[in-house]
Amino acid sequence: MSPESPAPSARPVGSTVESERHASWLELFFDLVAVAGIAQLAHLLREDPTRGDLALYCLLYLAFWTAWMCFTTYGNVAADKARTRTILLGMLGLAVMAAAVPGIESDHGRAFAIAFVAVRFLASRIWQGRGEVVVDWPTAQLSAGVVPWLVSIWAEAPTRYWLWALGLGIDLGLTFVLSRNRLLTRAQEEWRERYEGRERYEGRERPSHTPPVAARLDxxxxxxxxxxxxxxxxxxxxxxxxxxxxxxxxxxxxxxxxxxxxxxxxxxxxxxxxxxxxxxxxxxxxxxxxxxxxxxxxxxxxxxxxxxxxxxxxxxxxxxxxxxxxxxxxxxxxxxxxxxxxxxxxxxxxxxxxxxxxxxxxxxxxxxxxxxxxxxxxxxxxxxxxxxxxxxxxxxxxxxxxxxxxx
Incomplete structure (x- = not known):
């Protein structure tokens, strides 16, 4: 670290805080939209469901829940500084996913994948410039698991479903494999490299003067x-x-x-x-x-x-x-x-x-x-x-x- 570089924060990695804050009306609205999508999924299991129906239900439910959790994490950390427009755009993406469920085995599956990719990229971009690392739920910030979903836009069923499962598996794998300290250390090392080479950032967004810290969940x-x-x-x-x-x-x-x-x-x-x-x-x-x-x-x-x-x-x-x-x-x-x-x-x-x-x-x-x-x-x-x-x-x-x- 260069002499000018500030020392990393002493905040405990992954520490949580407790407050008297309650869910906002916007957050409740977001939850209702997410559950509306889940209600659509329940129709996949009506009228003598097969094992394939159950497997598809589990896959789509995990996708809905993951998208919901990404924005829930953001609202939890950002609190009253959460951007209303960003959350509303996330709700729109979930609504498209919900509308695509009845015809998921047709071209609606492509729309479902596009909406999921858009929601996840939006969720990951939220954290850019915030100087925080979501060490307690990395999926909210990482987008590696979105790549198979992006590829699936040009695939047909059942290959499309296997790609979705791969993407969600990557999300869960990274969540459990990457430790809190490893996530924070890697983010701080990347910041240090950018900070020490900040003279190259002419006309572009310069790195923050402070290293990233662990986002504290309420x-x-x-x-x-x-x-x-x-x-x-x-x-x-x-x-x-x-x-x-x-x-x-x-x-x-x-x-x-x-x-x-x-x-x-x-x-x-x-x-x-x-x-x-x-x-x-x-x-x-x-x-x-x-x-x-x-x-x-x-x-x-x-x-x-x-x-x-x-x-x-x-x-x-x-x-x-x-x-x-x-x-x-x-x-x-x-x-x-x-x-x-x-x-x-x-x-x-x-x-x-x-x-x-x-x-x-x-x-x-x-x-x-x-x-x-x-x-x-x-x-x-x-x-x-x-x-x-x-x-x-x-x-x-x-x-x-x-x-x-x-x-």
Whole structure:
């Protein structure tokens, strides 16, 4: 480093801050647009979904969630300095992606890829000139994973889908492979090279006089955004169930199924939002963002898939479910509760809780799917609701039997 170069900031790498700031109306609007796109994805899983449908759903969901998270990270760090126009342009890109979903296997797939590339490049350009490195979620700043998406614009299905999967795999790989210190060190070395050769920057943007520092995430604000996103997805699930019920003849089987679906969603809401940060049973601040965020992605993807299966079940409330719908219904609950098992274990609930609650509730939906052939849909949904309610009942029973402390 030259004698004129300032010393790097002493700010801890990847440190977080906590404030009383809440999600703005613009951020809530952005979340609603993202969930609208996810609601479109749920239609891919209606009417006897195949394994290919499920794979495509997972791929597109990860793309939507990644794009949403890039702008969520920006809003979290920039706070009231976030540019409204930039966020609105991101919303427009997500809206185009959502509109392209129904015809994704046709030319709409090309439009989806173009919109995703535009959103990601816009998200990465946000950080240019800010002098910050997003060490807790590098995907928000890096654009290497966009290259396969760019190539896919000229490809046809299924090659296009493999390129999308490659791009998203690169994003996730870089997130977990690149350490916080490595990201910050590399950015500071690049700044140093530019700063020491700043005399060459005639007529161009000169490097900042200060080295880049680690962007500090607002932990409480991030937890709130994750919780709100999960809440909106659950609300969308309720809306799907209501829409399906409105188009079906009302009778006793439908009533039993509809109430059971509502109780099931209520139980999942309690696990993910009531006392957690949007990830089921994960305590606030129990896990670093780069590990908590993928859990949030998986949990909300399971919720959206559950919405599709509940809608299909309600449409045929008087008949046994097709095997594919039955497995989708039980499998989505199993995935959500498996995330809850990880969330509870990482929050320090102990081995006893893992054995008595975490493992049983994660395994029970799969067992139900295996033995519930020709069972009425309402009975299956109520059984899943009972499984999802077990963590709450266990905690309540433990609280009653726990001996009172000294007064």
């Amino acid at each position: 932990a409480r604000h991030l937890d709130e955004r994750l919780g709100l996103f999960t809440l909106i997805v659950i609300g969308e699930s309720v809306a799907v169930a209501i829409e399906a019920a409105s188009q079906t003849e009302w009778d006793a089987p439908l009533g039993a199924l509809a109430v059971g679906a509502f109780v099931l969603l209520l139980a999942l809401w309690s696990l993910a939002v009531r006392r957690a940060c949007g990830v089921p049973l994960l305590a606030f601040g129990a896990l670093a963002p780069r590990f908590a965020l993928p859990l949030h992605c998986v949990a909300t993807a399971a919720l959206a898939a559950l919405a599709a299966s509940l809608g299909g079940a309600i449409e045929d409330a008087g008949e046994p479910l097709p095997a594919d719908v039955e497995w989708l219904l039980c499998g989505s609950v199993a995935v959500f509760l498996t995330v809850g098992l990880l969330g509870g274990a990482l929050s320090g609930r102990g081995v006893r809780w893992i054995l008595a609650v975490g493992v049983p509730v994660a395994a029970a939906p799969i067992v139900l799917a295996a033995v519930s052939h020709h069972v009425h849909p309402a009975a299956l949904v109520w059984a899943l609701a009972a499984v999802a309610r077990w963590p709450w009942l266990y905690d309540k029973r433990r609280a009653r039997t726990k001996p009172a402390g000294p007064h």
